[in-house]
Amino acid sequence: MGERALRGVSAAPGVAFGRAVVLDRSAALDAKVIAHSDRPAELERARDSLRLVATELEQIASGLRDAGRHEEADIIETSIMMVGDPGLDAAVEGLVMQSGRTAATALHEATEESAQQLAQLADPVLAERADDVRSLGRRAAARASGVRAGVVSGILIAGTLGPADVAEIAMNAKGVALAGGGVTAHAAIVARSLGVPMVVGIGAGVLDVEDGEEVVLDGERGVLFRQPEPARVAAARAEAERRRLARQHAVASRLEPAQTKDGHRLRVLANAASVAEVVEALEQGAEGVGLLRTELLFLDSQAWPAQAQQATFLGLILAPLTGRVATIRLLDFGGDKTPPFLRGATSRGIELLLEAPEALKAQLAAIVGAGAEVKLRILIPMVTSPAQVRAVRQALSAILAGRPSPEVGAMIETPEAARDASEIAKVSDFLSIGTNDLTQLVLGLDREHSKSAPVTDARVMRLIDKTVRAAHAAGIVVDVCGESASDAVAMPILVGLGVDELSVAAARVGEVRQWIRGLDFAASRADSERWLLDQPADAAGKRL
Ligand code: PEP
Numbered sequence: 001m002g003e004r005a006l007r008g009v010s011a012a013p014g015v016a017f018g019r020a021v022v023l024d025r026s027a028a029l030d031a032k033v034i035a036h037s038d039r040p041a042e043l044e045r046a047r048d049s050l051r052l053v054a055t056e057l058e059q060i061a062s063g064l065r066d067a068g069r070h071e072e073a074d075i076i077e078t079s080i081m082m083v084g085d086p087g088l089d090a091a092v093e094g095l096v097m098q099s100g101r102t103a104a105t106a107l108h109e110a111t112e113e114s115a116q117q118l119a120q121l122a123d124p125v126l127a128e129r130a131d132d133v134r135s136l137g138r139r140a141a142a143r144a145s146g147v148r149a150g151v152v153s154g155i156l157i158a159g160t161l162g163p164a165d166v167a168e169i170a171m172n173a174k175g176v177a178l179a180g181g182g183v184t185a186h187a188a189i190v191a192r193s194l195g196v197p198m199v200v201g202i203g204a205g206v207l208d209v210e211d212g213e214e215v216v217l218d219g220e221r222g223v224l225f226r227q228p229e230p231a232r233v234a235a236a237r238a239e240a241e242r243r244r245l246a247r248q249h250a251v252a253s254r255l256e257p258a259q260t261k262d263g264h265r266l267r268v269l270a271n272a273a274s275v276a277e278v279v280e281a282l283e284q285g286a287e288g289v290g291l292l293r294t295e296l297l298f299l300d301s302q303a304w305p306a307q308a309q310q311a312t313f314l315g316l317i318l319a320p321l322t323g324r325v326a327t328i329r330l331l332d333f334g335g336d337k338t339p340p341f342l343r344g345a346t347s348r349g350i351e352l353l354l355e356a357p358e359a360l361k362a363q364l365a366a367i368v369g370a371g372a373e374v375k376l377r378i379l380i381p382m383v384t385s386p387a388q389v390r391a392v393r394q395a396l397s398a399i400l401a402g403r404p405s406p407e408v409g410a411m412i413e414t415p416e417a418a419r420d421a422s423e424i425a426k427v428s429d430f431l432s433i434g435t436n437d438l439t440q441l442v443l444g445l446d447r448e449h450s451k452s453a454p455v456t457d458a459r460v461m462r463l464i465d466k467t468v469r470a471a472h473a474a475g476i477v478v479d480v481c482g483e484s485a486s487d488a489v490a491m492p493i494l495v496g497l498g499v500d501e502l503s504v505a506a507a508r509v510g511e512v513r514q515w516i517r518g519l520d521f522a523a524s525r526a527d528s529e530r531w532l533l534d535q536p537a538d539a540a541g542k543r544l
């Protein structure tokens with residue numbers, strides 16, 4: 001049989017060749033019945049997986065205790081107790097021994113059932129444990145399928161994956177192909193951030209790929225090739241090697257300053273939502289985190305995330321950042337990041353959070369508690385007025401009760417905020433320009449479906465210019481954390497406009513630092529000024 005193309009949608013660029021590791025054959029597995037004679041061994045495999053997960057969690061918990069993070073360790077230990085729950089064990093035993101389910105399917109089904117029971121409880125704290133149980137099930141099922149944490153070295157194939165799964169399991173994977181999922185799904189954001197090629201929406205047929213089968217994943221065109229032709233394999237290998245060398249170069253240059261040829265220093269930070277991204281960013285020389293998208297951790301939540309739950313996640317993500325800048329953005333729910341409990345809500349970002357003062361308080365308390373060892377900055381999403389910044393400061397000061405305050409910054413990502421940047425700058429310690437939303441909102445595009453984001457449109461750049469001037473007039477720094485900060489065309493213009501910090505996907509940190517070393521700041525300044533002057537007042541979409 002010749003080469004066969006399974007088409008999906010590109011979710012993260014890059015081309016990879018490798019052996020398929022089929023993580024979740026749910027459709028196929030449901031149909032598969034284990035022979036009676038094999039069931040005891042299958043049950044033992046399921047139990048071994050649960051024991052392995054318990055050991056992994058114990059290691060995480062003891063690491064947290066060693067770091068003095070007792071509250072977070074307590075929470076992880078609750079998860080360990082769930083793994084050892086006799087009810088779970090009995091459910092798994094029934095599914096394997098009586099129904100002949102495979103270990104992975106039994107673990108999935110048993111944990112899903114417990115999760116659904118928990119989700120129905122009236123107590124929101126208990127209901128939140130549903131996500132933890134699902135995550136345990138995924139983790140144990142992965143172990144039962146032979147996938148060890150961080151050691152997937154082939155092309156990972158699954159039905160769907162959550163962002164934590166991508167961050168952990170796919171950390172060393174060559175690529176990810178999913179039957180479901182979407183380009184804007186948070187798993188895709190994490191894959192892009194880690195530089196892992198990813199194709200989503202291929203359909204259930206992808207789960208028929210055999211474990212160990214050689215495939216080529218083309219993350220540029222959104223295709224998975226079975227029985228790939230030799231020329232395709234050779235091209236994929238060459239592309240993977242090019243990316244490997246680029247990363248090696250980035251890591252080798254991580255101590256070189258992010259400084260232009262004429263000595264102008266910039267700070268390169270990373271956008272992150274997982275430990276894996278933070279670690280990768282630091283390896284590539286990031287000075288810290290410029291945007292921690294906290295909402296991505298809670299997109300499946302049934303209620304506003306509790307303080308202790310947030311503290312656990314933050315504790316893990318901030319651990320590698322001791323002594324460095326960690327910019328934690330307040331929950332930016334709404335739009336394409338709406339969890340089940342907020343369905344139908346029309347507000348977004350800080351507006352939504354200010355409508356739920358207890359949730360704001362819980363998050364601020366979690367951030368202040370978890371951020372003791374980092375240079376903490378709190379970032380407010382979707383700001384539209386200075387009053388919102390003042391409201392956050394007020395809530396924060398109640399929590400701090402006289403202790404020194406972390407810096408508080410506003411995201412400038414709405415046209416209203418950009419126009420009012422001077423007033424917002426006066427009440428902020430720093431500004432961060434979110435060019436993803438700003439571009440879409442200024443140009444009236446749909447973020448989820450539009451294929452391009454022409455940040456170099458003069459209408460957007462003028463607002464960025466205005467924001468930079470407003471920040472500097474107020475004596476505060478200004479950062480760009482949208483994808484334009486790592487766009488080869490936009491980035492030099494941003495530097496020329498005087499942006500102080502660029503916050504980019506972890507996998508892009510090294511490259512952006514290298515670009516900065518190739519720039520001449522005086523020339524970039526002159527180019528950006530001339531470029532803005534050259535644009536007609538209503539110029540649309542013109543590129544350099
Ligand atoms: C942005 O809008 O540019 C931004 C960084 O925020 P997010 O992509 O998380 O909406």
Ligand code: MG
Nearest residue numbers: 413434436437
């Ligand atoms: Mg945004």
